[in-house]
């Protein structure tokens with residue numbers, strides 16, 4: 665087994681409120697794993713426990729085969745990177761100065777700063793002070809900092825929530841490159857299309873419990889209906905089974921040139937989440 669993250673029966677309570685009830689999942693080396701859930705479902709709490717920023721109430725949490733609390737040790741800190749909305753950047757310093765400070769702290773060569781700035785498409789803006797940046801630019805600086813030391817494991821809490829489509833695409837490409845080089849990625853998102861584009865597997869989190877887990881294509885197969893919709897030239901929409909029994913019907917429509925278009929009725933991850941939990945992802 666090559667588990668980078670192994671979480672078993674994790675529970676977290678804050679005073680009387682239960683944030684995580686009985687959460688179990690395993691992430692293998694090289695996976696991109698998406699933790700999907702609406703606001704308040706427990707995504708950030710999970711990342712905080714995994715990265716030793718918050719204590720668990722019960723359960724077992726291992727990273728690289730060691731208790732998550734060991735991630736506070738300096739030799740382990742370099743093994744992972746974190747992007748959260750708490751940037752911790754020095755607002756009076758420039759983007760570049762912030763990253764140079766970080767590279768010195770982590771004893772990374774200064775050349776890594778340029779590479780990280782290119783990764784987030786901010787090299788041309790490197791002299792700008794943090795106080796002058798938009799929310800999306802700050803998110804990109806924080807991401808640059810998270811990947812600069814080339815961690816084995818990357819935690820991304822809503823990585824593209826403040827980004828425009830062009831930068832979102834740029835970051836997706838960069839994350840895929842990192843993943844191709846072996847980085848395991850754990851990301852949280854509300855954004856179903858982001859999960860479909862990036863993730864090998866996803867878990868649906870709802871009220872502190874995992875309600876489903878699997879590869880997007882497998883979840884679609886499990887929760888979808890195997891039907892197709894045929895739109896005819898007279899405006900009618902016919903839903904038929906995607907199998908031999910309805911093939912004859914389709915053949916007849918095609919023969920008589922009645923078909924305008926055909927599409928599958930595959931559910932989105934958002935549809936599946938709604939089906940399982942009865943609530944929306946936002």
Ligand SMILES: Nc1ncnc2c1ncn2[C@@H]1O[C@H](COP(=O)(O)OP(=O)(O)OP(=O)(O)O)[C@@H](O)[C@H]1O
Pocket residue numbers: 678681682683701702703704705706707708709710
């Ligand atoms: N420090 C804290 N003290 C008390 N309750 C907390 C604390 N942190 C989180 N919670 C509660 O735990 C639950 C899960 O919160 P969490 O921040 O993990 O959700 P989330 O899924 O990350 O939400 P969002 O998408 O809005 O960031 C919420 O009910 C929240 O109010």
